[in-house]
Amino acid sequence: MSTYQAFxxxxxxxxxxxxRDLVDPAPGHVRLRAExxxxxxxxxxAVEGLRSGPSQPVVPGHEVVGVIDAVGVGITVWRxxxxxxxxxxxxxxxECEPCRRGDFVNCRNQQQTGTTTDGGYAEVVYARASGLVRIPEGLSAIHAAPLL
Incomplete structure (x- = not known):
């Protein structure tokens, strides 16, 4: 598979x-197949054009569950x-001041899935490894996604 579909x-x-073309994940990122x-x-x-730069294409959706199929350089925890x-x-x-204080929610360099970076209305999603959570095997993707 060299391409994937996205809305x-x-x-x-x-x-x-x-x-879209399927590419390797950037350093510090993973690529996952959306479930x-x-x-x-x-x-x-995104859909109503209420974000900054609405003419720039973005894939909406920030409640994503999937399976990692590739990891970028520097990723050691995820497989x-x-x-x-x-x-x-x-x-x-x-690296920013809030992150160095442990205040990750206020990271100054944090992307917003589906608003400032592509989200889950797609077959494939790219995400920073630091933003991932593990989904237990016994929890279906359909039930887990809205919890995110």
Whole structure:
């Protein structure tokens, strides 16, 4: 598989199915195959063009559950085959002042899944490894996704 499908939001009320190239995850990131993605009111930011730079394409969806199929350079905790979830906050940088204080929610370099970086309305999702949570095998993706 060298491409994957995603629903991309551009502008206002413009959500379309597109094909994207499959690439290796960046350092510190993982690539996962999406199993499920919840639908949340926050997705309106992308679909209604209410985010900064609405003309820039973005894939909505920040309640993602999937299975890692590739890890970027520097990742040692996560492995291909791990079931994970990605929420609205797409991982902290560990370097800004809030991160150095342990205040990861206020990371100054944190992407917002489905708003400032691509989310889960896709077959494939890329995410910072620092923003992942492990999903237990006994919990279905459909039930876990809305919890994120």
């Amino acid at each position: 991309e939001a551009t502008g206002v009320h413009n959500l379309k199915l597109v094909e 499920a993605c919840g639908v949340c009111h926050t997705d309106v930011l 291909p085959g791990d079931r994970v979830g990605v929420g609205f906050l797409n991982g902290q940088c560990w």
